[in-house]
Amino acid sequence: MDRGMGECEAAKGEAAVEGMCVIWIRRISEIFWVAGASAVATKSFPAEPIGPLVSNSEGAYIIGGGSSGAIYLWEVASGKLLNKWNAHLRAVTCLTLSDDESLLISGSEDGSIRVWSLMKMFDSMAAAESGRLYIYSFSEHIFPVTDIVSGHGLCNSIVVSSSMDKTCKIWSLSEGRILRSISFPAIIDAIVIDSAEHTFYAGGRDSKIYIAALNVGSNPHSSYGEYIIGTVNTDSKGITSMALSVDGTTLVFGSNDGTVRVWDIRRKEATRVLKHAKGCALGKSLLIGPVNNVLIVREPLHSVPPALSKRGSWLLPHSLSKYTDSTDGEVDTKAVIGHQRLCNDLLDSKYLSSQVLMSQIKELQVQNSSGAAELELERIKLEREKLTQAVQQWKKLYQDLQNMVVDDLLSEP
Amino acid sequence: MAIAGFVEGMGDHKLKPRLLSSLVRERLPGGDGAAGSRPSPSPAELSSVLAAVKTHGLLAEAAAAAATAAGRPDPELAESWRGAVDAWADRVLSLVSSNASDKRWAGACLLGVTVEECSSERFVASYSLWFQKLLPNIQQPSTTYFVKVASCAALADLFTRLANFSNLKKDSTSFAGKLVQPVLQLLNEDGPFTLWGGAINLLCTLMQFYPPSVQRYYDHVEATLVSKIMSGKLDTHTSRKFAFCLALLPKARGDEESWSLLMQKLLIVITKLVDDAFQGLEDEAKSSEVMKLLVPPGKGTPPPLGGQQNLEERSHNATRRLRDYTIPTISTLIHCCCMMLTNPYLVQVNVPLRPLLAVIRRVLSVDGSLSRSLLPFTTALDQELLCSELPYLHLDFLNLLISTIKGVRSQFLPHAATVVRLLIEFFRRAKLPSIRIKVYYIMQMLLISMGIGVALYIAEEVIKNAFADLDDSSKGNSLFPSACTSIVSEAVQQNSSRKRKNISRAPLQQCNSIGSDIAPDAGKMVAPLSVKIAALKALEALLTVGGSLDSLRRPDVDRLLITVATKACELGWGYEGNSAVIIEESGISRADFQLAALKALLASLLSLGRGRPPYLSQGLELFRRGKLETGTELATFCAHALLALELLIHPRALPLEEPPTGKSSMPGSIFHASQNPNLLSSTSSDREAIRDSKLYFNWSDPDGEQSDDDDSMEDARPEKFARVDVPPAGHRIEQGDQEKSPRVNAEMASPSYSKETKDADMVESNNSKDPSSHGTNVLPDVAKRVSPVSEATTVVGDLDIDKFNNLRSDVSKFDSILDSGDFTNNNIAGKPHDSDNNEKAADGAVRILGKESKTDDSDSDSDSIPEIRLWDSDSD
Known part of the structure; x- marks a missing residue:
């Protein structure tokens, strides 16, 4: 695998597969991530070639x-390198997080697998x-570890690793x-676990998928x-990476010949072959190299197209920094809130x-409450006003009456 | 206009216009006009009108008109209904602008209800009229506050409803703009708290839905809110509302800057107030340290919160000032920070995590004790004052910590370790129930959110404290302490929200003891129920995320939980909601405790430890009994627990582990633990642990290599045979010569189980025809067990020659790969290294073998306890 430092050789392609989006990236030489499908990727230049990458959910x-055996941990919000530690004697070949994302499992070229507590x-x-x-x-693997996957489970999860020692x-x-x-007839380069953990699929260098x-x-x-x-023969040239859909029926795998195949597990046949069209990404013509990672990304429930969001909140992420800046013992992190959750005040209103x-009725019924008294x-004020008015009217009436009578009396001779 | 005749029944829509008309005719007060002679209704009458309108949906004309019984619109019905609602609306409006206060009040309330209930068409047609009618009610200073509060609520509802119509945005924003000034005026008026509460509600609604309308008055609003909060005159409830409103304020501008600025200002004010409280009792350097984080050197100080310098310098005397002003104000401001951290915001904002944690750390590390250097600067009275208020301060800052963690979620990771250390330290000193509850809660939250990583840190501490709080076996059957003790201590917890103005404060037990160094030996007093519940919840979380950790002391924890659950339940089931008055006030009943105990017990049973859950049958019994309490939450939970445990009894998957073999030893160590009648005895826990783990190995053995000592075990786990794709003849499963044991366990023999059992029996009997296999394969199994390394060696070289050869070829392949320079890094080259590796591996294999056989020996010792044979002899 070519891990050149100089220029970016990552290519990204997309194809819709039954409501899912399959993105494949070849040759990660530098770290790349993309905010939204059409946004520009941010380029970073870490201190050394980075092999495996993993992020929390x-x-x-x-x-x-890294290729020196160091593990780097960056904060996405600020791009800061929060931590770097020397994990292995030789290059780190694979990384995965445990189910609860508190443990990191790393495999290395020297055959060792180590489990780290991120908090620690x-x-x-x-x-x-x-x-x-x-x-x-x-250290039971004697040859380089090729892939590690972590199973389900809060405290009893299992980890499956594959190695060049054919186990x-x-x-x-x-x-x-x-x-x-478990011994296999061939070197296994990629594994996926079925989400119910009945079986796992191992993609061999002999282009077979083994079902264990x-x-x-x-x-x-x-x-x-x-x-x-069981095994399944595929007509690819060595399986390099695999992904399984959530329902466990679709297996996607990439191979050395640069193709990505979509496999229906129940029917045991390929439903689709995705080939990298020339120049489809970044306008470059690319050599056909091995596919080195496949991911199945589910369409988000509330997809907010980045173009539509106002106030420029979709700023591009920062580039990842090369070195830790430990000016004073404690790391200064940049935590953010509000971004990931949609504001749905309307639903909560x-x-x-x-x-x-x-509550006011209750207050009224309570004797002596100030509100009730005020009311x-x-x-009573209003009533008094009314009564006063009525008195005035009566007075006037009597006055009129009296006047009339007096007038009558006086006018009568 | 009601049609004469009968309706089809209660559900007939034709009923509704009639009901509404009669309501208007007979039960609503008349307006000032011709019908004005009718007297105002009693409040009770009004509430029955409200109930009628809401229950029957009398105002929802459109929705129902479309849904007449036959599914087609009924013009006649629609017409009559519209007429009835028209009459209702007219009457309500005439009430709103009536002269009499009580009528105006009734009108405003009913208009609010109308806004909520009426059809969209009617709302769109008349909202502006309604707004015009309501507005004067809050503008005229002479109106009584009852009317004002009701009008504010009605207006708030109007704008809430209006927010659903995006096409009316422009109009509604201009209306909202007209409203801000009068609302601010209301807030500046002297009035009862309820008036301010109503105005705040309205203001919050405006800020949430119409931020632009408030934007113009941003500084004014901030100043008003802050001056009220800092006045120290509010009761808890109202000040919370003000804090919430202040937290919403940045939404009016909706940018990152205003959020950060407000947060910074709040933290600065809090720090200054804390300085005030800690005066003389804390090193002043700490304060400046925090301030340096809040206002980084080189950056200007932000303008003071609320525009002017309003740290109250009133003539409180020092005693009252701390209690009546400083602490409640801090509490309110912290509440505001919490709201800001946990409520979603429009754009991404940076949380000043470091300053926040520094502020929290500073307060939590003060325990009221005096360092020698500060002795000359303070008096005993000062210390006493602070110590009496410190628990409240700690609670507030723990709340702030909770909100911080909630807000930043997984981004908390880099700080988790230091915070956990702080918490553990704090927990050791915390004695007051309310504080312990909070700390338990934080630990529970951390466990759930950060998983096993955090469990590694706090398992020990949680368990130690939970034991102290839960295990009161030494004090006899005192799980339910005398009412008096628990009430006092729970009152403390309840009253942590101090209603200073209205309610006298509850006595604080152990007033000055926060800082003292009493070990948590719990010898003095039994923890109140609320603390026990919190401890149980924390244990539950711990078992959930990290049940198989070594540091969990599973045998002890499991025993504790079954003991607590049994004791909680043996006194009869608590009744939900109708216990004694005082207990009810504290909000915690025995039923809650039982529920918590059973939940923790379920976690202990389900969480996979190193062995079969030892108290499964007792647990099942408890759940079965609990399920009989029809209609309680407890019964619901027990049903759920039984469902979850069913999976434990009928497992659907085999353990992954290879069978640990080489059991030269004793037969029949099965299930004794679950049958152990002596469950409450605390002796021999270690031995039990060993037995448990041994048990697990036995139990989990999928291949039955252990031959005759495990026969009944095989019976217990038949599924695996059912699941194996038909084992071919000569298969290694060799329980052939086993006698059939009767069902091992009563639960195991439940009917639902029998099908699979039959399958298993079949497999077994097939195998029983193959007597030769037994005992021949022990050696290969040993090899297999250590296969990862042994395959590469010749330690057990007499087996599996093929595999070994395979591996050899692999090695050479790998060598060739290395030689061909496929690897960029060449510093492990070729064969010497590899053979080295292999040798090392071989060493490992030998070592492991040796170790295993050793442990086996010791195991066999513990296995030979006579009682274990109980089952075998039974089965014979």
């Missing part, structure tokens, strides 16, 4: 593994106390030990090998009147 952090990486005191930074270090190993994250080792069982006992007489319950009415006072 809220998109607050990006974690990358920011705790200088703990590091000083225990002396080592990682929680577990697995996949399953680890318990809570106990920090190996649970099972997680939930059954071993079957040493299986024609494929222990725990392997409540009408007040009836509530106010009821009563007002009422």
